[in-house]
């Protein structure tokens with residue numbers, strides 16, 4: 300088995316000429332629930348970096364618009380950490396929130412003004428001069444791709460954001476936005492896990508392979524459902540994962556992450572546990588090579604049927 304004490308996560312380029320990220324990404328969505336003070340957040344960041352987990356995923360809306368400033372306070376107190384980290388943020392969702400009293404309805408907004416002002420607010424909250432990657436959080440039925448492209452170009456020219464991408468986009472929505480840009484969108488961040496098979500079948504990951512962009516997988520451990528859900532698919536999948544884990548002297552979460560890593564589109568799993576030990580464990584997946592039989596056994600358990 301891999302020695303996780305001395306283990307450093309490998310790095311991967313998201314697209315041609317694109318940013319280099321850690322293959323395992325840390326997700327900060329749940330930070331507001333973790334009751335961590337600034338010193339503890341700083342320590343959490345430092346422990347991620349010791350593992351080589353340098354890419355940190357955020358969004359303006361996380362924690363009802365509070366997570367980026369909680370994290371930013373820690374980063375602001377330790378500015379030497381900034382150039383060791385790749386910061387990802389997202390924009391385009393408007394929540395009803397006491398922190399955004401002008402929002403009247405939960406909606407999407409991909410106008411020039413919203414994208415630019417949201418990115419600038421993220422910079423302020425995160426206490427940084429630049430984002431490494433900015434994503435449009437969800438497809439907006441009213442998206443004017445030319446307008447989104449103008450916002451991206453403006454942020455890029457003013458060196459506020461280095462790279463751009465999307466999240467939860469269908470391949471045709473991705474293509475539409477890409478057609479207005481003369482630089483590549485760096486990623487599509489989508490839900491993917493042993494309990495969420497859609498992107499393997501709906502063209503999302505095929506497009507990533509074709510365009511040579513590495514997708515990022517959110518809720519890579521199914522948001523924890525993998526461990527506690529009584530849903531029949533979760534129970535079946537857990538059982539199969541446990542059998543494989545026992546045989547490989549590994550843990551269930553490692554096999555679940557290894558299942559994502561095995562896909563040829565070069566998925567970057569985003570792990571959202573508050574526990575550094577669990578993050579360290581998940582990183583051990585990089586040392587597990589699943590064979591096709593095991594991969595399909597997990598697929599069959601999750602989908603509840605043999606492949607046709």
Ligand SMILES: NC(=O)c1ccc[n+]([C@@H]2O[C@H](COP(=O)([O-])OP(=O)(O)OC[C@H]3O[C@@H](n4cnc5c(N)ncnc54)[C@H](OP(=O)(O)O)[C@@H]3O)[C@@H](O)[C@H]2O)c1
Nearest residue numbers: 326327328356517518519520521522523526570571572573
């Ligand atoms: N683009 C999007 O639309 C989108 C949407 C959702 C999330 N995201 C991103 O994806 C990141 C990851 O999402 P996620 O938090 O749902 O990821 P996840 O890693 O699938 O789930 C994390 C949850 O699983 C629990 N967990 C992990 N290992 C466990 C174990 N061995 N036993 C029991 N429970 C375990 C964690 O609890 P503990 O904390 O107690 O370990 C935590 O509650 C987010 O932080 C965010 O950055 C993006």
